[in-house]
Amino acid sequence: MKIIKWKHGDQPTVIDKKIAIAIGNFDGVHKGHVRLLEAAKVKAHENDLAFGVVTFDPHPRDFFNFNNSSFKLLDRQEKEYQLAKIGVEYLIIIEFSEALKNCTPNEFLSDILYQQLNVVKMFAGANFRFGKNREGTIQNSKEFSQAIGLEIITVDLEQTKSLDGKDKTVISSQSIRGLISNGKLETANTLLGRNWCVTGIVKKGKQQGRELGFPTANLDMGYFLKPPFGVYVTKLKIIDHKTNKTTNDWLPSISNIGKRPTVSGDDINIETHVIDFQNHGVDINLYNKRIKVELLKFLRPEIKFSSLLELKKQIVIDTQKAKKFHSLK
Known part of the structure; x- marks a missing residue:
């Protein structure tokens, strides 16, 4: 092209x-x-x-x-x-x-x-x-x-079945934005014809996920539409800068979208942890690489925990749920 x-x-x-x-x-x-x-x-x-x-x-x-x-x-x-x-x-x-x-x-x-x-x-x-x-x-x-x-x-x-009580609704970017903003991710993905994704260059954060035992690849949500803050089951691909083509199979992952209230975050990011990264034969260092993160399912809202220990316990629970979801796919 x-x-x-x-x-x-x-x-x-x-x-x-x-x-x-x-x-x-x-x-x-x-x-x-x-x-x-x-x-x-x-x-x-x-x-x-x-x-x-x-x-x-x-x-x-x-x-x-x-x-x-x-x-x-x-x-x-x-x-x-x-x-x-x-x-x-x-x-x-x-x-x-x-x-x-x-x-x-x-x-x-x-x-x-x-x-x-x-x-x-x-x-x-x-x-x-x-x-x-x-x-x-x-x-x-x-x-x-x-x-x-x-x-x-x-x-x-192109039209779809009723989204607002009418017989038919025109598929539009605006209607899809409304669905994503209101947490209706699966319906939005159906109208898109594929899973909604966030893409960008991985930036180096405060590495707090690594300290918790769950290293993450962080993207600034920037001008992207903001879905409800919280934890999502996702999958990730690494993209070649020059060809814009993906360089690996989909990696099962879990992501948090929001401001990380437990650690006093400010910017809105999507932080993605690849599940069992070491078993996929991919370079674990994603800094400065372009990635694509597809959102599959909403797990829970973003929560401010009383301590990092409580946060880590919840991450373990969330990751197990994401593993189960991926294993059924």
């Missing part, structure tokens, strides 16, 4: 053939996104077009909130990995800026997509809106786009 970064005012991209794109933010790359992407891929191949994705960075929600929000389901590298798995040939990342924000819908379609990016087919969900003040819709833009040689194709949004 070729990654192209483009901003308003840049020269046209150097894609050697006309392109069909799916457009959106694709946070999560969930089942609904996959439906849209697969539809675009099929039509691209049928029409001898390149298959691409147009997305935005920063996420518009970040742009309007001055990069001060923590809501993302995936980091950039994991989104790229998921899109590449689907078969995206070109990932075009448009910088979301004041200039882009002020483009009219017609300017966005004509000046940017058609003239600059060589797009001749655009696939989007029925609710996709674009252009200044989000005035552009699929329906009111079809006549103009056809006149300039850009075909817009609407893809029906």
